Amino acid sequence: MAGETTYLELSQDGGGAHKFYEVTVAGTSVTVRYGRIGAPGQTQTSSFPSTEKARAAAAKKVGEKVRKGYAPAVAGQRAARPVTHRQVSSAPSTARAVAPVLWRFDTGSSAFGIHVDEDRCWVGNQAGHVHTLGHDGEVLARYQLPAGVKCLVADDFWIYAGCDDGTVYDLSSKLPFAAYEISSDVDIFWLDIREGVLDVADRNGRLTVIDHEDEHQWSRNSSGDHAWMVRRDERAVYHGHSRGVTAYAQDGSGELWHTPTSGSVLFGWQEDHAVYAGTNRRVVQRLSKATGDVEATYPCDTVVYSCATSPGGRYVFAGDSASSVYCFAADGTRLWKLGTGGGSALSMQYLNEKLYIVTTDGALVCVDAGDSAVAAAQAGSVPVPMDIKSAAAVPTYTPSRTLATVTAAPAAPATGIVVECVQEAGRLRVHVVSEGYDPGWNVQFPRHIREAGARYVIDALAPAAGGFYRVRGEIRRLV
Numbered sequence: 001m002a003g004e005t006t007y008l009e010l011s012q013d014g015g016g017a018h019k020f021y022e023v024t025v026a027g028t029s030v031t032v033r034y035g036r037i038g039a040p041g042q043t044q045t046s047s048f049p050s051t052e053k054a055r056a057a058a059a060k061k062v063g064e065k066v067r068k069g070y071a072p073a074v075a076g077q078r079a080a081r082p083v084t085h086r087q088v089s090s091a092p093s094t095a096r097a098v099a100p101v102l103w104r105f106d107t108g109s110s111a112f113g114i115h116v117d118e119d120r121c122w123v124g125n126q127a128g129h130v131h132t133l134g135h136d137g138e139v140l141a142r143y144q145l146p147a148g149v150k151c152l153v154a155d156d157f158w159i160y161a162g163c164d165d166g167t168v169y170d171l172s173s174k175l176p177f178a179a180y181e182i183s184s185d186v187d188i189f190w191l192d193i194r195e196g197v198l199d200v201a202d203r204n205g206r207l208t209v210i211d212h213e214d215e216h217q218w219s220r221n222s223s224g225d226h227a228w229m230v231r232r233d234e235r236a237v238y239h240g241h242s243r244g245v246t247a248y249a250q251d252g253s254g255e256l257w258h259t260p261t262s263g264s265v266l267f268g269w270q271e272d273h274a275v276y277a278g279t280n281r282r283v284v285q286r287l288s289k290a291t292g293d294v295e296a297t298y299p300c301d302t303v304v305y306s307c308a309t310s311p312g313g314r315y316v317f318a319g320d321s322a323s324s325v326y327c328f329a330a331d332g333t334r335l336w337k338l339g340t341g342g343g344s345a346l347s348m349q350y351l352n353e354k355l356y357i358v359t360t361d362g363a364l365v366c367v368d369a370g371d372s373a374v375a376a377a378q379a380g381s382v383p384v385p386m387d388i389k390s391a392a393a394v395p396t397y398t399p400s401r402t403l404a405t406v407t408a409a410p411a412a413p414a415t416g417i418v419v420e421c422v423q424e425a426g427r428l429r430v431h432v433v434s435e436g437y438d439p440g441w442n443v444q445f446p447r448h449i450r451e452a453g454a455r456y457v458i459d460a461l462a463p464a465a466g467g468f469y470r471v472r473g474e475i476r477r478l479v
Contacts, residue, residue, distance in 0.1 A: 004055075006062050008070035009037060011078055017183065020075070021065045025058045027051055032061065034448060038080020039165055040146060042178060044449055046403045046477055057451070088346065090360040093323040093339030094301065100373040101341050102354070102366045103137035103386040111358040113152035114347045115159060121356060122171075123364040124149030124161050130171060135354070137366065137388040142396045143176055145169055151347070155193040157462070158470060162191040168198065173459075173473050175400050177446050180214050190268075194232045195466035196444060197250075201227035205241045209252060212444045212468050213429070218252030229268025231275055236289065238275045240265030245277050245287055257292035261285055267306045267347070271313045278304035284318050284328075298328040301337070306357070308348045317355055317369075319345025325355065325367065327374070336374055340365060341385070403449055404476040406457050416457040418478060419443050421450045428452060432461065432469065443469045454478075 003026035010017045020041065022033040028048050035041025048054040088110075105123070113124030120140060124130040126148035132140045147165035154160070158172045160179060166188065168180035180198050182188060187203035196212030205225035209217040222241045229240025236247045236256055244260040245268075263281025270276070274295060278284045284298040284307045298307075303321040310317075315335070316328040323344045327335045343359035350356070353370040368374075368383075376382070406416075418433040428450040430443040443461065459473025 003031070004058075006058070007073060007075050008062070008065050009073035009078060010065075010068070010070045011037060017069075018078075018080075020073070021061075021070055022075070023058045023061050025051075025054050028054050030054050030058045030061075032448065035146075035165055035167075036080065037078050041165075042146060042167065042399065042448070044400075044403050046449070047405045047479070049479055060451070088305065088344065088360055089321060090344040091302070091322040095324045095337045095339040097338050097378050097380060098341045098382055099325055099338035099355075100368040100377040100382045101385040102368050102383060103388050104342065104366075105131070105133060105137060105139070105364045105388040105390075107131060107358075107362045107364060109148075109362045110346070110360055111149075111362050111364065112346050113149040113161060114349055114356060114358045114364070115152040115154050116349045116351050116356045117154065118351075121364065121366075122152050122159060123358055124152050125358075125362055126164075128163065130161055131364070131390065133364065133388070135366075137386055139388065139390040139394050142390065142394055143169075143171055144396055144398045145176065146399065150188050151191050153191050153193050155196065156465070160191070160193060160198075162188050162200075164188070169399065170471070173471070174395075174397050175474055176397060177399060177471070177475070178448070179444060179446070180210055181447060182208070182210070183216075189226065189228050190230050192230045192232045192237075194234075196464055196468060196470075197232070197466065199230045199232050199237050201230035201239060201241070203227075205243075207237065207239045207248065209237070212464070212466060212470075213442055214444075214447045215427075220246075220248060220252075220255075222246055223258070224264070226264065229265045229277060231268050231270040233270065233272075233289070238268065238270065238289070240268045240275075240277050245275065245292070247289070247292060259287055259292040259294065261294075262297070266304060269307050269309060271309055271311075274313060276307050276309060276313075276316065278307040278318060280304070282320075284316060286313070286316070296330065296332045298326070298332055299334070300324075300326055306345050306348045308350050308355070310350050315350075315369075317348060317350060319348055319357060323359075325357065327369065336378060338374070338377055340367075400474075404474065405479050406476045407479055416459055416473075416476070417461050419445070419456050419458060419461075421445075421452055421454045421456070423452050430456075437461065437469065441468050444471060446475070449475070449477075 003024040109125040109127040111125040128145040130143040147163040170179040224241035224243030227241040242264040247256040263279030267278040343361035345357035355367040430445040455478040
């Protein structure tokens with residue numbers, strides 16, 4: 001049967017909200033589509049026991065949005081606001097030797113997102129593809145997200161992808177879901193996350209902090225714009241932009257220090273006692289986390305796109321706009337400069353004597369950064385890199401468009417962990433109903449499917465350091 005559709009928009013002047021919300025009722029199914037105006041958005045479908053309950057649920061969703069300022073509109077009449085993509089150039093390397101590349105994987109599009117841990121490598125590109133690979137280059141899985149990936153960040157076991165559509169997706173399970181929905185007036189440039197608290201640096205030089213419940217905590221406007229750096233630890237949030245690096249107390253109570261850098265910050269890294277800022281003035285600078293003082297400078301030959309360190313900052317690595325990678329001693333002495341053999345490194349990470357980079361030509365590259373391999377490369381002897389291909393049988397995961405339902409009688413509880421959405425002080429919270437869990441802890445739960453009184457079944461939950469539960473596995477509605 002034909003669906004009954006209600007389409008709403010919220011568009012504010014001056015760069016504020018610019019988003020839509022669409023609800024369609026078709027029999028006992030309710031489909032919600034939402035996102036930034038002009039984008040396909042995300043879709044979720046829920047089933048209900050009867051047509052009447054489906055229509056009542058749809059009416060409730062529409063009413064909630066109207067009370068927040070949404071109004072009826074015609075899809076397509078308002079234009080989408082532009083999303084900023086980093087404008088970069090990549091020249092051939094001037095290095096005399098090429099880096100000892102062990103393997104190379106072509107993602108098919110320019111890539112910024114990278115995360116490497118002891119188990120695997122993650123890479124995300126501007127086509128919305130995220131691939132996971134083993135350290136030997138074997139492609140293990142692929143995720144297809146609705147928008148381009150700006151960056152990949154990890155918080156303990158959990159991996160998150162920040163995308164051009166303003167959504168941050170949890171990729172920790174086979175079915176990715178939207179864990180955070182950034183305000184549509186925030187043009188994400190970079191992210192960091194610690195104990196469920198998300199820090200967002202954006203085009204306008206603003207820092208926005210959001211908690212695990214996807215609720216705004218605090219924000220600051222920096223003295224610069226184009227904030228490509230944000231890093232967090234237990235003491236502070238370090239925000240790099242066109243005017244330098246600013247440190248804020250992690251609770252938002254105030255600025256701790258501000259240090260002008262030599263040029264605009266284009267990338268940031270951190271160790272326990274220092275942050276590192278790569279700039280468009282051809283340097284990486286090491287700043288004390290305690291005082292903001294510049295402790296060392298690492299000069300490169302062209303604009304610095306990315307940087308990283310070995311543990312403790314013993315070695316400092318940099319990637320420039322001329323397809324070269326550098327290694328420095330902690331005191332600033334340049335140890336080597338080598339060509340990437342491809343594009344310029346837009347992001348990088350070091351692990352176990354390997355330097356992993358993602359490049360302007362869309363490749364994830366594994367470089368042997370051990371002393372003997374580098375010495376051989378400088379003498380002109382490098383291995384033949386493996387050209388990694390993704391097998392057709394590699395599983396592909398996409399955000400679920402349908403919220404599955406499960407029915408359980410009181411005498412036969414549903415298999416899995418039951419959680420319930422409740423109203424608390426005017427906000428919708430999600431708590432665990434099943435035994436064995438602290439009923440006072442909140443659950444990090446997709447905001448757009450919360451509905452007062454509704455119960456859901458989750459495959460698994462894990463406690464997080466910040467005192468809440470994170471979802472592991474599929475979410476199903478209990479009816």
